Amino acid sequence: MADTSHGTGxxxxxxxxxxxPNELNILLALVIIIVVFEIIGQTAPYMRGQSFLxxxxxxxxxxxxxxxxxxxxxxxxxxxxxxxxxxxxxxxAGIDLSSGPLVxxxxxxxxxxxxxxxxxxxxxxxxxxxxxxxxxPVMIPVVVGLAFGACIGAINxxxxxxLRIPPFIAxxxxxxxxxxxxxxxxxxxxxxxxxxxxxxxxxGMMPVVWxxxxxxxxxxxxxxxxxxxxTYAIGSNEEAAxxxxxxxxxxxxxxxxxASMLAAFAGIVLxxxxxxxxxxxxxxxxxxxxxxAVIGGISLQGGRGSIIxxxxxxxxxxxxxxxxxxIKLDGSYxxxxxxxIIIAAVVLDQYRQRNRA
Amino acid sequence: MSDIVLKTEDLxxxxxxxxxxxxxxxxxxxxxxxxxxxxxxxxxxxxVRQITGVEQRTRGKVWxxxxxxxxxxxxxxxxxxxxxVFQTLALADHxxxxxNLFLGREKTKWDWLxxxxxxxxxxxRQDTMDALERTGVKIPNIRNTIERMSGGQRQCVAIxxxxxxxxxxxxxxxxxxxxxxxxxxxVENIVRxxxxxxxPLILVSHNMRQVFDLVDRIIVFRRGRICAxxxxxxxxxxxxxxxSYITGAKTGEEYMETAT
Numbered sequence: 093m094a095d096t097s098h099g100t101g102x103x104x105x106x107x108x109x110x111x112x113p114n115e116l117n118i119l120l121a122l123v124i125i126i127v128v129f130e131i132i133g134q135t136a137p138y139m140r141g142q143s144f145l146x147x148x149x150x151x152x153x154x155x156x157x158x159x160x161x162x163x164x165x166x167x168x169x170x171x172x173x174x175x176x177x178x179x180x181x182x183x184x185a186g187i188d189l190s191s192g193p194l195v196x197x198x199x200x201x202x203x204x205x206x207x208x209x210x211x212x213x214x215x216x217x218x219x220x221x222x223x224x225x226x227x228x229p230v231m232i233p234v235v236v237g238l239a240f241g242a243c244i245g246a247i248n249x250x251x252x253x254x255l256r257i258p259p260f261i262a263x264x265x266x267x268x269x270x271x272x273x274x275x276x277x278x279x280x281x282x283x284x285x286x287x288x289x290x291x292x293x294x295x296g297m298m299p300v301v302w303x304x305x306x307x308x309x310x311x312x313x314x315x316x317x318x319x320x321x322x323t324y325a326i327g328s329n330e331e332a333a334x335x336x337x338x339x340x341x342x343x344x345x346x347x348x349x350x351a352s353m354l355a356a357f358a359g360i361v362l363x364x365x366x367x368x369x370x371x372x373x374x375x376x377x378x379x380x381x382x383x384x385a386v387i388g389g390i391s392l393q394g395g396r397g398s399i400i401x402x403x404x405x406x407x408x409x410x411x412x413x414x415x416x417x418x419i420k421l422d423g424s425y426x427x428x429x430x431x432x433i434i435i436a437a438v439v440l441d442q443y444r445q446r447n448r449a
Numbered sequence: 450m451s452d453i454v455l456k457t458e459d460l461x462x463x464x465x466x467x468x469x470x471x472x473x474x475x476x477x478x479x480x481x482x483x484x485x486x487x488x489x490x491x492x493x494x495x496x497v498r499q500i501t502g503v504e505q506r507t508r509g510k511v512w513x514x515x516x517x518x519x520x521x522x523x524x525x526x527x528x529x530x531x532x533x534v535f536q537t538l539a540l541a542d543h544x545x546x547x548x549n550l551f552l553g554r555e556k557t558k559w560d561w562l563x564x565x566x567x568x569x570x571x572x573x574r575q576d577t578m579d580a581l582e583r584t585g586v587k588i589p590n591i592r593n594t595i596e597r598m599s600g601g602q603r604q605c606v607a608i609x610x611x612x613x614x615x616x617x618x619x620x621x622x623x624x625x626x627x628x629x630x631x632x633x634x635x636v637e638n639i640v641r642x643x644x645x646x647x648x649p650l651i652l653v654s655h656n657m658r659q660v661f662d663l664v665d666r667i668i669v670f671r672r673g674r675i676c677a678x679x680x681x682x683x684x685x686x687x688x689x690x691x692x693s694y695i696t697g698a699k700t701g702e703e704y705m706e707t708a709t
Contacts, residue, residue, distance in 0.1 A: 318555050319564045321544075325552055328541035335503065335539040336553030337524030346564065395543035 114389040114397075117444075118404040122411060129415040136419065144418055160414060162297065168384070168410035169299035170365070172403065173358040175381040175388075176303075176310050177351030179402040182385050183314075184347050185327045185394025186252065186259035191355035191381055193270035194244055195374030198359030200277040202237030203369035206230065206290035207283065218284040218368075220277075230289035234360060241356020242349050244270065249345030267378070274371040284368040294365030302361055306354070311399040323347055327394025383430075384409050387437045391445070452479050453515065454618055454649045455500070460509035462495050469495040471673040473509070477618070480647040482640070484660040487670030488695055493653045496670065497622050500651075501533045502526040514617065524553065530617030534607045534624050546591040547577040550610045577609075584612045584639050601632025608639050619643060622653045637663060657688045669694040669701075677701035 129144040145157055174191045181188045207216055209226035219226065244266060251262040292298065314320035322343050325333040334340050358377075363369040388405025390397030412433060416426040455477040462470040470492045477483055485493050499506040502520025511518050513529055520526040526533070540549050547570070556569040556576070577591055586605040588598070595603055604624060611619050621640075625633040633656075640663050643650055654660050660667060661681060669677035669691065677694040678701055679686050693699040 313565055316567050316570075317562070317565045318557060318568060321548060321552075321555060321568060324543060325541040325548075328543040329539070332539040332541050333552070335523050335533075335535060337522070337527055338553045395541070 115400050115404060118387070118389055118401060118408065122404060122408050125408065125411055125415065129411075129418060132419050139419065142418075144415060160418070164407075164410040164414045165300050165303075166297065167413065168406040169303040170294075170358050170362050171377050171380045172303045172384065172406040173299075173306055173361065174355045174377055175384040175402050175406055176306055176399060177354035178378075178381045179385045179388070179390050179397060179399060180310070180314070180323055180347050181259070181351045182382070182390045182392060183323050183327045183394060183397055184344060185330070185392075186344070186348070187263065187382070187392070188248065188348065188351050188355075189260065189263040189378050190244065190248060190266035190270055191351070191358075192374040192376060192378035193267050193274060194241060194352060194355045195359035195362060195377055196274040196369075196371055197244075197270040197277070198237045198241055198356040199363035199369035199373050200274050200283060200371065201240045202233040202356075202360045203283045203286060203290075203363045204233075204278065205236050206233035206286045206364075208285050208287045211285045216285050218282060220281075220283050227287055230287065230293070233290055234293070237356050237360045238353050241353040241359075244356075245349035245352025246345060248352060249348030252348065253341040253344035271371070274373075277371075280371055282368050282370045283363075286364060286367055291364055291367055294361040294363070299361050299365060302357070306357075307399055307403050314399055319343075319346070324395055327396075329395075380409065383434045386434060386441075389441060391441070392438075453477070453512070454479055454481070455651075456512040457500070458510045460496065460499055460511065461507045462499055462504065463507045468673050470499065470506075473670075473675050475668065475675065477649055477651065480644075480649060481666065482644055482650045482652065482664040483666045483668060484664040485651060485653045485668050485670060486655070486660065486691060486695060491670040491695075492673040493670050494622055495673075497533070497620055497651070497653060500526070501531055501620060527554075532611035532616035532619050534604075534611055534619075534621040540595045540603060540607060542596040543594055545594050546581075546588060546606055547573040549595060549606055550577050550580065580609050580612060584609050584642060585635070586639070587635075599632075601628050601635070604628055604632065604636060605639075608636060612639065612643065616648065618649050618651070620651045620653075623655065624652070625654070625656065625659065633659070657691065660691075661688065667691060671695065671697055671700075674704070676704050678703070 126145060130146075133139045133142050133144045143157065145160060174195065178188050178191060204220040205225055205228055207219060207226055209216060209219075209223060211217065216226065248259075248263055248266055251257045252259050314323065322333065322338050325336070325338060326340055326343060330340060359374065362373060366373075384405040385397070385402045386392065386405070387408050388397065388401035388403070390401060390405075409430075412430060413426070416429065421429070453476055455475070457473055457475045460470060460473040460475070461468075473492075473496055475496075485496065487493050495504075498504045499509075500511060502523050502525050513531070518529060520529070523533070541552060544552070551573050556572045557566040558569050560566045574591065581588060581591070584605075586609045588602055588605065595606065598606070604627070608621070608624060611621075625636050628636065637659060640650065640652065644663070650664075652660070652664055665680070665682045667677070667679040667681055667686075668675055669679070671694070676697075677691075677699070679691065679694070690699070694701070
């Protein structure tokens with residue numbers, strides 16, 4: 093190839109020259125992790141030659157152990173929905189710690205409008221409001237839940253963008269406030285027995301469907317729309333974004349609102365899946381969502397990462413959790429190992445960045 | 450239309466008790482290239498920031514083509530036709546060349562989608578190529594992100610950004626401060642291209658040779674005030690004269706009363 097750094101011949105759009113996408117590294121890591129678990133499963137004496145992901149029992153006509161695959165994906169789907177929003181916040185060089193408690197608070201708020209009046213012919217024993225709030229169309233709890241999330245996100249965003257509170261502090265405060273709202277809403281009592289329609293939202297593999305659909309939508313939004321471009325620009329160089337005429341403050345509020353609405357939706361799905369809403373739901377979800385994004389290569393300095401990365405990060409986290417259970421690692425060791433893996437992911441990423449620059 | 454591109458009267462900026470800019474009266478004629486010189490902290494960048502709406506002036510008036518303007522922000526100034534290359538490069542490191550060129554004014558499709566309107570990458574890439582060819586800027590691959598480029602290439606991208614939109618006034622704040630010899634020459638060529646095209650320019654620079662090569666007139670700032678207005682195309686001024694204005698050894702006659 094001739095040197096094209098001089099002359100107009102250099103003004104090219106050359107697809108082959110594009111860099112090795114970060115996402116491929118995460119995919120590679122995912123494959124390596126699966127292989128490692130597979131090897132442990134096949135060789136460790138106490139495992140009796142079970143396979144991690146492949147169907148070795150030949151009871152079904154399938155290559156993979158579908159039951160385990162379903163569990164893995166189902167486990168990460170709801171936190172994954174939160175992670176889609178957290179990813180956008182981190183790309184603006186922010187952070188959102190309030191998503192876990194927001195899941196609980198939204199679950200309470202939404203479920204209280206999604207209850208059914210009669211349970212086995214008896215009045216709903218967990219009814220929070222009077223008969224007027226029973227058997228409402230499913231759109232009402234969903235819209236109320238999302239609106240609640242949007243309000244929380246707007247407050248987060250306003251404090252961060254207009255009052256210049258550091259995102260860590262603003263969302264830490266909201267973390268406590270949301271947990272408080274979740275407890276206060278029903279005086280600490282669980283809210284249960286949803287309508288059939290409301291129960292459908294999180295039934296079976298529906299959380300996975302939502303996760304995949306939302307991931308595709310937001311990958312498109314982040315890559316191909318003005319919203320996405322400005323989100324990256326703000327995280328990359330906020331001053332430059334401001335000088336270029338982007339309304340940085342308004343945009344940040346919008347990003348936090350979208351993130352909170354995604355967390356609120358996760359709360360709706362979770363309460364539907366569990367058929368109940370409890371104030372203690374979603375514990376550590378915010379941290380796992382951040383972990384998914386970080387493992388997925390989203391830089392905490394902002395400006396870098398993608399939704400696909402976060403989806404892969406979610407898969408890595410899910411596979412690791414499931415794999416640890418599969419090799420019968422004790423729960424206490426699982427936590428320690430997962431923590432180490434999160435730190436290792438960031439160390440590796442920073443090392444890679446330094447080498448590139 | 451007025452023959453005066455830009456006019457300021459009593460333009461003043463105080464940062465708390467610091468008088469960064471005091472009573473600047475300035476005029477730029479059609480097609481004219483003017484350099485602004487002065488020591489560090491003399492008020493050059495402050496002056497630029499007031500004109501471009503990055504900061505809000507304490508007092509004073511600004512006219513653009515005879516119309517009094519009061520920009521609420523940099524976007525207002527840009528929409529009015531003032532394009533600026535800032536001292537601190539206003540580029541997003543993780544984005545590529547077309548993204549940066551069109552940052553804040555992207556070409557879009559399906560505008561009814563509001564903030565989620567779709568970027569027209571193809572049109573922006575084509576316009577970027579055209580703009581780079583017109584200004585003679587050479588970038589190996591426009592899909593490269595800014596973080597992978599040299600300082601000179603970054604500056605060229607920033608300048609190409611101002612040149613790729615038909616502007617009424619271009620302002621460059623020390624465009625070659627961090628560049629090598631070849632890169633500086635490239636930037637200077639872009640400036641000459643603008644001069645030939647009759648586009649007015651304000652150049653903030655420390656480089657005496659560059660200023661004498663490129664511009665028609667030099668305005669010297671000292672301690673927040675204008676202290677000299679030197680027409681170097683007709684008047685007989687040397688670099689030493691300019692230095693003595695900058696350091697305070699001399700003061701232009703018309704500024705004797707105000708400048709100290």
